[in-house]
Every structure is written in C-alpha cells, then in structure tokens.
Amino acid sequence: MNRHSGLLAAFALILASGQALAETYTVSVEPSYPPAQAEEVYRPLLDYLGKATGHHFVLSVPRNYHLLWRDIRANAEVHFAFEEAHLTDYRASRFGFQPLARTAETTSYALIAQPDVARRGVEGLVGYRVISMPSPSLGYALLGELYRNPVAQPDVQSAAASWRDGVEMIFSGEAEAAMVPSHIAQLYPNLEPVHRTRSFPGSAFSASPAVPEEVKQAVREALLRLHEDPELFDVLTELGASRFEPTDAAEYRGHERMLSGFFGYESR
Template sequence: MSQRIGMGQRLMGFCAAAVLLAAPAVAADYTFAVEPIYPPEKATEVYRPLVDYLAKATGERFTLVTPKNYHFYWRDMRQNQKVDFSLDEAHLADYRIARFKYLPLVRTAENQSYTLVTNVDLQDRGLEALVGTKIVCMGAPSLGYALLLGFYPNPIQQPDIESSAASWRDAVEAVFAGEAQAAMIPTWLKDQYPNLTPVKTSREFAGAAISASATVPEDVRSKVTQALLKLDQDPSLSNLLLELGTSKFVPANVTDYTGSETMLKDFYGYQ
C-alpha cells in the first residue's frame, strides 16, 4: 500500500511540473519614468501611447511613472529609486549612466539646445536688459534652468527666475499674457513661435535619451531598442514625436552624454 501511495505522489509531482512547464510565461512589468516636463495628468496623456506601443511591440508590460515635479524627480534619482527605463535630457541621462550604470538605448535624433526668448523690445541690450525682470522657466534641475543660470553668472546681476511653468509651452504663454518678460524654452519649440525674439541660444547637447537599468534583461533591452528605432514608422505616434521635438529615435552611446552631468553641479544634492 505504501509503495502505491509513493508512486501516486510522484505521479502527481510529475503532473504538476508538466502543468508549470506548459503554462504560458507571464510578462514582467517594467517601470518607465519620464522627466517631468508636464504635470502628471498631461504626462500620462502624452506618454501613454509610447508605453502602449512598447507593450504591443515587445510583449512586455510597462507602467508609466509620471513624477509630480523636478524636485521629486531629482530627489528620487539621487537616491537611486529604481526605475527600469527612463526618458531624460542629457544631464540627467548622464547622471544615471555615470552613477547607477544605466545603459542608453536610443536618443532623439536632433541635438538639444535652449533659447531665451522675449516679445519685449530690448533695444539691442541683450541679456543685460533682462536683469531684474521676470523670466519663466521649468523648475530646477531641468536643463533649461541650468543653462539659464549659466547666462547670468554674476550673482548681483540676475533676473527674477520664475519656475512655476507647468510645461515649456506654458512658459511661452506666460510671455504672451504679459506675466513675464521672457522665457527659457527648447530651441525646437522657439522655432514654432516666429513672433518671439531670440535673445540667446545655449550650446547643444545630445538629444533626450531613453535608458535602461542594467537589471533589465538584455533580450528585453534589445526588443525595446528595436521597437523605438521603428517608432517613427507608426503614424499614430506622430503627436508624441512632435511633443518631444524630434523626427525619430536613433541609437545612443554612452559617449554622447559623457560630461553632461556637470550641468547639475550647482544644484542641491549633487556630489
């Protein structure tokens, strides 16, 4: 009797193992964080098509992470709060790469710069004419904010930097509404407003990067990369590319970003 019971238990074990082997694999759930250039609700609207596209193209699951603002984003990044994928401009991408071994997969094809714009007659006085006036920008440590600080290195000749804009487009609207004399915005966005006068344009950086944590399996990183390189072929995602100010994604390399993190040196918590 005990021999028959033992054989039965082994048979049940073999059956259970067969069921486990036959069961379909459950896709992992990967987090995808985006730099807070929009409020969370708007960010969800803008980037949801991206994570949906990746899920369809790769067979994996992605959870969109939309930080409240740059303060929280920078805090979480410094503390290495784990995210599997992230979309960051050059200085933050380099910080992840240098400090936490993130791997850049793709970047926006066009390089990124920022331009200080106004609709006020500065009478050819340039930057000096805006000392003491209100300039609207996204919060620190956005790349635009860091570059704007670099325009005014003299601590006693500073503009009044207002970092309350909810998006770069909101910064433009503040100028048109007379709430500020100038705005610091991406140069690609400046080109959409020919009635604004450029005061100064920054140097260029590599385009925003989509990076992956080294903990993401190589095959998943490869699938995501290939999907992103083909993203511009999907007409339904043209609005996403427009919001990112790019025509497509191209392969990214670590050397594209090396040294960009020094733009963060004047912000709290940088070491």
C-alpha cells in the first residue's frame, strides 16, 4: 500500500468511527403547535444540538395533549423532553428523568379578554366561551383551579391549534376569553388580563436515564450556550425565553400535583 492509499484508508477509518459514535436521540415536546409548525419552530434548536454534540436529534410531537399524557404515563421511549413544570416533575419523580436546563424566565399564564369583558372579572366569564389548549396542559390545569365550583363554569373549549390561535379566536368573535402563557399575552396590549396566575419554574429540557452521562452533559452545555448564537434568537423568542439556565429535579419537585385532577393520574 502506498502512502497516499494509507492516508485515504486512515481517513475512512476515522470517518467511520465518528459515524459509529453518533447516535440518534428523540426529543419530545408539548403539542402546543400543529406538527408542521412545531417542526419549523424546533428544527433550528435540534440542528444546533446536533452540531454542538455530534449526535442527531429527532423531534417527537404527539398529535394532541391527550396522546402526550398517555405516552408520558406509559413511559413511552423518548430520550429527551422539553416540557413545562408539571410534566417535567412527573417524568423526573416517576421515571428518573433528569432536568438539565430550563428557560431563564419563569412560566405563568394570563386569562385575557377584550376590555369590556375583562372588567366583568373571573365570575363574569361563567357560561361564556374560554379557549385553552387541552388537558393536561398547564394552562388548562390553572384554569381548572380558577373555576372550582362545578356548577359555575365557563364554556371551556380546546379548539385552538396553538396558544396564539386562542387569542385570534377572541378577535374573530369565537370566544370571549383565552388562557395563554404570559409572554404571549404581552404581545396583545389591546387585550386585558382577567386573571394572572402564579409563577412556575421555566420549561425544562430533561433527559431519560437511558441517555449516557456524557451526552447529557454535552446537551446541557450546548443549551447553556445557546443564547450566544444569534441565529437562534428567533427560537428563544418563540419560547418566551432569553436563555437557558442550569436546573435540577429539586426545583420542580411537587409540581406534578397540577396533574392530580386529570384522568390517569395516580398519587403515590
């Protein structure tokens, strides 16, 4: 074998080794967008993680929240999850998922409406149409906390394809109010809050115990540096975040109780 052939063989061996070491990991996200839009929103983030870690990341988006909740309870195989506090805690406490990084901003929700409707207050919406993403989304759970009397309820509808769609349904006259994340409510100054919820730790990126420790660490480090990449500014803006910060399971402990009123939840 001449020197040129030897170099080519060595290069091929190195390339093959690199390909062999690269793994494919699934990332589950909440169905707060239609599948095609979710792919558009999260693709730059997954591509960034791929470049930063040398692995391949595939998005997993259930068609709706009911299917997501079914899959979570069954511990369907996913490697990473990006979810709000109640789901993050459930995966961590029941199945050993490890929260790696969270959005720097806390999560809260606002029940918003046109000014004349908002002035009626919370009780003034009883019997009227209120839009929310379905159970067990955090917004739906918080709406349930707000209306505990079973005979004094708004007409809660889950027809929106995304949180923003819920707002648009107010403008189109299809609903009187909508429960949405606060960072979305802030985009509509012509609507007023009927109620603002308490805050929760930000949405977290957590890892299955099946993921090797070195991969978890690489993903954590990549997320903590994500805000340094100007090409990902739009991703963070869409998520209502300025950056990711370190976190752990203790920060989310107890928040799974928000799921206690939903079908299939079993207390321990």
